[in-house]
Amino acid sequence: MSFKTELTRMWFTRSLEPFTFTNEYDNELDYGKAEQLGLYVHIPFCRSICNFCPYCKEIYDENKMSEYIDALIKEIHLVGSRYKEKKTVTSLYFGGGTPALAADRIGDIIGALKEHFVITDGIGLELHPDNVEPQTLRKLKEAGVTRISIGIQSFLEKYGSVLGRKSIDIDAMNRALDEVPFDTVSMDLIFALPGQTIEDLKSDIDKAFETGANHVAVYPFIDFTFTKSPVKAMPKRQKRELMDEMTEYFEEKGFYRSSIWTFSTKEEAKYSSMTRENFLGFGCSATTLLKDSFKVNTFSTKEYCKRITEGKLPTSLTIRFRKRQRMVYYLFWTSYSTRVNIRDFEDFFGVPLKKMYGFEIFMAKLFGYITEENGMLTLTKKGAFYFHYYENYYTLSYIDKMWGLMRKEAFPTGMKL
Incomplete structure (x- = not known):
């Protein structure tokens, strides 16, 4: 895991605890x-x-x-x-x-x-x-x-x-x-x-x-x-x-x-399977994200079919989120849309966004990464690039490691990220 993603995780979750699957x-x-x-x-x-x-x-x-x-x-x-x-x-x-x-x-x-x-x-x-x-x-x-x-x-x-x-x-x-x-x-x-x-x-x-x-x-x-x-x-x-x-x-x-x-060409023409608050995934390697948990199905089609035949779900790894961990996940994928609705965050978690991350929002504005207008935080062109920059680190530190393991083992004993 890269030092940058590990440091970012600790800062935003306010914890040394890794993401444990x-x-x-x-x-x-x-x-x-x-x-x-x-x-x-x-x-x-x-x-x-x-x-x-x-x-x-x-x-x-x-x-x-x-x-x-x-x-x-x-x-x-x-x-x-x-x-x-x-x-x-x-x-x-x-x-x-x-x-x-x-x-x-x-x-x-x-x-x-x-x-x-x-x-x-x-x-x-x-x-x-x-x-x-x-x-x-x-x-x-x-x-x-x-x-x-x-x-x-x-x-x-x-x-x-x-x-x-x-x-x-x-x-x-x-x-x-x-x-x-x-x-x-x-x-x-x-x-x-x-x-x-x-x-x-x-x-x-x-x-x-x-x-x-x-x-x-x-x-x-x-x-x-x-x-x-x-x-x-x-x-x-x-x-x-x-x-x-x-x-x-x-x-x-x-x-x-x-x-x-x-x-x-127009706002109505959209296509994204990523920027959703919660989702259910079906099929091998599909993920499910709910309020307090995230799970990944096995990558093996053979073991997937076997599990289903036994009347069991084909889940391979599961994480039970701490509240701050879930907030980080929410903010990361919501930011992918280049916009974070402050009210939506409070409705989802029952706590104001600025109470949890007021300092980070202040600094992001100061460095020109985001703007705020009518309750909406929006990434600037500079902010969009640095989101990509960290998304690349996240992908190689987390997704690469998880998918690399799951390609080898249908049901790993666990993983820490």
């Missing part, structure tokens, strides 16, 4: 009183494995995927039957892997979820560029999907080859998106690649919107220790310059900024 698991999840609850479903199968991707995935096999989805639906019923009344949730997102490979059964999964939940704010699903063709898109739309996110990474061939991706048929993609429209069409791009310039990024951004996107996510490349990517991280100063130039370009175009990395 154990291998106990909840067979019943107390989500009944959770407000602003979201849903996430993980489909881990891919036609091929990208060398830069850190997520839980494996090579597609029709029989394995069928068995997995049967288990997934059973997990949904195990969790959903906890309460007799249907629980209202904000949204549902499918991630992976390549969930569009399960297009024929997405409707079955959504149907199972709707037996227990009322989804009020749309359904999103990730696609590989190869999936963007009319037949697949129609199946997804008929199943209830309203938002899609396409993993472009880069339209430029020089970066496609670096990332192990083949060239994209832009005209075919454009025709398919015209033929089968969605409320949100998001496209994922990557910045901070070797030798990448602002002109390269502008080219990718323009091409995304020309090809049918109304929302773009431009994520930084992060060099996880357990991936096989040959790409090396871009130096800090160069990355900041590139990020600032990218942000200025979006601002010049008049786009709406919905998070650190995401911009859209």
